[in-house]
């Protein structure tokens with residue numbers, strides 16, 4: 001489903017060069033939960049940004065669903081980011097003045113989904129991530145971190161993306177809640193047939209994944 005070949009990202013600032021991602025090749029089948037682990041600065045977030053087309057590679061291929069995203073035009077890339085990928089961040093990144101339900105409906109709005117279908121899917125997803133109904137109308141600030149991350153995951157799933165990219169999704173949560181969120185991601189990878197790639201510092205979480213990639217100085221070491 002996802003295959004990366006000889007992917008490299010180099011940053012230049014003045015005279016110094018940083019090879020943040022160094023000639024990485026890997027592949028992840030559809031519906032699998034994979035983790036990326038590695039020390040701070042090892043290139044995890046950079047790799048995720050490349051996979052999500054938030055940044056362009058210096059070299060290499062990123063084949064998603066048979067198409068090389070490194071070669072796509074900018075307008076195709078907008079469509080790719082909107083409809084093929086879901087993002088989950090450490091800091092949830094929910095829109096503060098929208099309710100839980102409205103946050104989940106938002107990506108479908110951009111995709112032009114009709115009002116009724118949008119609401120039904122958002123409610124279904126919020127139920128799937130385990131948010132209780134009385135909280136659907138609440139704004140993020142009146143919900144716990146774990147609940148906010150559940151909503152962010154529901155939002156990431158809204159347009160049925162092929163791939164979910166999660167950067168430290170449990171980084172702001174206590175370890176028990178973090179575990180629940182990871183179990184949830186694993187369950188969703190199965191039922192929504194979505195490939196999930198999660199960056200984590202937590203060895204325990206990484207071990208939960210079907211495939212585990214370890215980065216060191218931009219290189220894949222395991």
Ligand SMILES: Nc1ncnc2c1ncn2[C@@H]1O[C@H](COP(=O)(O)OP(=O)(O)OP(=O)(O)O)[C@@H](O)[C@H]1O
Pocket residue numbers: 011012013018019020038039040041042043044045046047
């Ligand atoms: N936009 C940028 N410009 C220049 N250098 C960058 C840029 N983004 C990242 N880097 C460098 O690339 C390397 C990898 O950074 P990256 O953010 O991918 O690490 P990380 O593994 O996600 O670390 P952390 O665990 O701290 O989040 C680091 O040396 C970083 O300083």
Ligand SMILES: [Mg+2]
Pocket residue numbers: 044045046
């Ligand atoms: Mg990072």
